[in-house]
Amino acid sequence: MTKQDIIQWLKEEDEDRLKKLWRQADKVRQENVGDEVHLRGLIEFSNYCIRRCGYCGLTADNKDVQRYRMSADEIIACAHEAVQYDYGTVVLQSGEDYGIKRDWLTNVVRCIKTETPLAVTLSVGERSYDDLKTWKEAGADRYLLRFETANQQLYDYIHPSLPNKISDRFEILRQLRNLGYEVGSGVMLGIPGQTYDSLADDLLLFQHLDLDMIGVGPFIPHPDTRLGKEGIPWEVDDREQVPNTELMTYKAVALTRILRPDANIPSTTALATLNSREGRELGLSRGANIVMPNMTPPEYRLLYEIYPAKACIDETAKQCHLCMKGRIYSIGRDIGVGQGGRVRRAS
Ligand code: 5AD
Numbered sequence: 001m002t003k004q005d006i007i008q009w010l011k012e013e014d015e016d017r018l019k020k021l022w023r024q025a026d027k028v029r030q031e032n033v034g035d036e037v038h039l040r041g042l043i044e045f046s047n048y049c050i051r052r053c054g055y056c057g058l059t060a061d062n063k064d065v066q067r068y069r070m071s072a073d074e075i076i077a078c079a080h081e082a083v084q085y086d087y088g089t090v091v092l093q094s095g096e097d098y099g100i101k102r103d104w105l106t107n108v109v110r111c112i113k114t115e116t117p118l119a120v121t122l123s124v125g126e127r128s129y130d131d132l133k134t135w136k137e138a139g140a141d142r143y144l145l146r147f148e149t150a151n152q153q154l155y156d157y158i159h160p161s162l163p164n165k166i167s168d169r170f171e172i173l174r175q176l177r178n179l180g181y182e183v184g185s186g187v188m189l190g191i192p193g194q195t196y197d198s199l200a201d202d203l204l205l206f207q208h209l210d211l212d213m214i215g216v217g218p219f220i221p222h223p224d225t226r227l228g229k230e231g232i233p234w235e236v237d238d239r240e241q242v243p244n245t246e247l248m249t250y251k252a253v254a255l256t257r258i259l260r261p262d263a264n265i266p267s268t269t270a271l272a273t274l275n276s277r278e279g280r281e282l283g284l285s286r287g288a289n290i291v292m293p294n295m296t297p298p299e300y301r302l303l304y305e306i307y308p309a310k311a312c313i314d315e316t317a318k319q320c321h322l323c324m325k326g327r328i329y330s331i332g333r334d335i336g337v338g339q340g341g342r343v344r345r346a347s
């Protein structure tokens with residue numbers, strides 16, 4: 001698929017033609033990763049964050065957030081609960097929190113890996129090479145770090161570097177790959193200032209980066225962030241601005257599947273936030289093969305507000321577990337067994 005083809009699909013509004021795109025994505029999904037939907041139990045274990053991202057409600061600039069860190073015992077208890085629900089993976093996610101010390105997280109990873117059969121995915125921001133290496137050696141299997149947008153001007157505006165360190169997520173993605181992690185990345189859709197041209201570049205990059213996991217979800221403005229309050233300080237032609245809609249999300253999920261047939265692609269919580277009734281199911285029917293049921297204990301979950309009105313904010317791990325199972329069976333799909341890592345296909 002050329003860049004022009006991608007842009008044309010992203011701009012497509014005709015329902016019949018889009019049906020073709022959904023069918024093709026679903027077929028590619030079926031042929032390459034099968035009907036199994038893998039479940040990744042998401043544990044949002046700290047909402048402290050040192051960064052000042054313009055999009056995220058947990059930005060250090062947001063003084064109204066009540067911050068928390070879960071204890072190691074709480075996290076490990078969640079992991080055991082994931083085993084009871086037959087999940088193959090736990091995702092340990094946090095803000096970029098240097099109160100999370102390297103050795104502390106090493107110990108948590110090691111406990112989960114010795115006490116359970118789970119794959120462990122980390123999603124804890126732009127940590128040092130030595131941190132990443134130590135966690136890999138402790139048994140961490142996968143790492144998620146979205147590059148958010150490959151447009152440098154936009155990235156620099158929405159994701160300012162720390163004073164003493166340039167933010168280069170592509171370099172970290174390379175390090176992760178060299179360390180032997182399965183690597184996940186992705187972008188937000190419809191960030192103010194994101195053009196069709198730039199989103200097409202992002203989708204093509206998924207191919208070049210040979211990512212194992214690719215998450216794409218709509219940007220949802222948070223009123224306590226720079227982007228939520230002010231947008232961006234330069235003009236973008238309305239006709240070129242990518243909308244942050246449900247439909248755009250399906251297009252991006254479907255194109256991602258077609259460009260990267262054997263990747264693991266989640267139907268994201270942000271999509272479920274735009275359409276709580278059937279967003280997850282439609283994502284799964286248009287290219288996705290992963291869901292990430294939230295397992296964060298309810299008292300903390302409320303405080304992990306990266307964007308407002310997040311799906312599943314009032315539920316318990318058990319409620320999300322039952323809900324997700326029902327949704328998967330309702331569309332005639334199976335629940336994955338085992339860790340659900342990337343199975344490479346010869347191409
Ligand atoms: N809307 C949608 N997605 C968001 N993320 C952060 N803030 C928002 C928002 N306001 C996504 C980013 C990040 C992931 C953990 O959540 O892509 O990488």
Ligand code: FES
Binds near residue numbers: 293294
């Ligand atoms: Fe959480 Fe449906 S998955 S309520």
